[in-house]
Amino acid sequence: MGLFSKWVESLDYQYEILSTCSRNKSPRSTCSHCIDACELNAIEIKKGIPHINYKGCNECGKCMVSCPVQAIAGIFPKREFHQGRLVAGKSSPPSAKELVVYAKKGIKGIIGEEEIDSRWNQAVDEANVLLKQLEEPLLTVERTKLEKTEECISRRELFFSWKEGTQTLLKEMAPAKWRFNQTALELSRYYPNHQFANIQLNTERCTLCHACEKLCDKKCIEINDEGFVISAQSCSNCQLCADICPEKAITVNEQISPYEQVKYPFFTSVCSSCHKSFHTLSENQELCVPCMKKSQFLITR
Ligand code: SF4
Numbered sequence: 001m002g003l004f005s006k007w008v009e010s011l012d013y014q015y016e017i018l019s020t021c022s023r024n025k026s027p028r029s030t031c032s033h034c035i036d037a038c039e040l041n042a043i044e045i046k047k048g049i050p051h052i053n054y055k056g057c058n059e060c061g062k063c064m065v066s067c068p069v070q071a072i073a074g075i076f077p078k079r080e081f082h083q084g085r086l087v088a089g090k091s092s093p094p095s096a097k098e099l100v101v102y103a104k105k106g107i108k109g110i111i112g113e114e115e116i117d118s119r120w121n122q123a124v125d126e127a128n129v130l131l132k133q134l135e136e137p138l139l140t141v142e143r144t145k146l147e148k149t150e151e152c153i154s155r156r157e158l159f160f161s162w163k164e165g166t167q168t169l170l171k172e173m174a175p176a177k178w179r180f181n182q183t184a185l186e187l188s189r190y191y192p193n194h195q196f197a198n199i200q201l202n203t204e205r206c207t208l209c210h211a212c213e214k215l216c217d218k219k220c221i222e223i224n225d226e227g228f229v230i231s232a233q234s235c236s237n238c239q240l241c242a243d244i245c246p247e248k249a250i251t252v253n254e255q256i257s258p259y260e261q262v263k264y265p266f267f268t269s270v271c272s273s274c275h276k277s278f279h280t281l282s283e284n285q286e287l288c289v290p291c292m293k294k295s296q297f298l299i300t301r
Pocket residue numbers: 017020021022023031032033034035050066067068069070071072
């Protein structure tokens with residue numbers, strides 16, 4: 001490990017929740033992945049926004065891995081690698097998501113000298129379920145004596161070594177408030193032929209209000225001349241579209257499948273009340289949206 005890397009290791013840092021948190025984008029966001037992932041209950045919601053209680057945080061990185069939109073910045077805990085394998089230790093195991101990224105980068109499995117902690121084995125099992133769905137080689141678990149002369153590198157260095165282009169380590173670090181792995185854990189980047197979410201639209205309910213389309217940063221939803229187009233390859237499963245939809249017409253579930261764009265075409269109808277022409281996704285829709293809302297309002301009065 002170089003002097004500069006050692007200096008980096010010695011620096012203190014704190015995890016930070018960025019303004020890109022889904023809860024900052026919409027007060028209707030129900031995202032609580034970071035809160036659920038934190039075993040020390042060190043994240044709490046204040047005025048709708050998650051905050052880290054630094055006294056309770058041990059910087060394990062679980063919140064960072066769990067955040068679907070990479071809105072938690074910080075540095076991963078140090079890990080070691082040996083002959084292309086992650087060295088299992090007493091520390092908390094990596095998540096399945098993290099292992100899937102390692103696998104894509106050539107890590108073949110985990111290795112340890114002593115009995116490997118069951119939590120590490122479980123993480124590998126979970127990662128292998130995902131890797132199987134992605135049609136990738138599975139990770140192995142091995143017990144063997146580790147050569148002391150072998151070079152061990154930290155997890156952070158591994159992530160750095162993956163960075164493409166000519167950016168130097170210094171340039172990466174200087175302005176970014178320790179934003180390591182902000183994008184390194186975005187699985188869809190590594191598996192462009194697969195999608196990690198299944199977005200379902202209820203065409204009977206959707207009123208084509210565009211709210212989901214406007215809120216989706218990943219451009220997974222487009223309402224254009226062709227109709228309602230869903231491209232889930234880059235979907236982060238942030239749930240913002242489902243949370244914002246006033247008609248509860250959209251649902252998003254974690255699911256790995258080959259990438260496929262889905263198009264729901266428009267139908268053109270004439271409103272049976274105001275007799276104006278309107279676009280709809282449902283062949284059976286008789287009222288345009290304003291007339292439908294008006295009739296619903298009169299019924300509930
Ligand atoms: S997991 Fe990420 S997006 Fe969700 S509440 Fe936490 S910081 Fe925000």
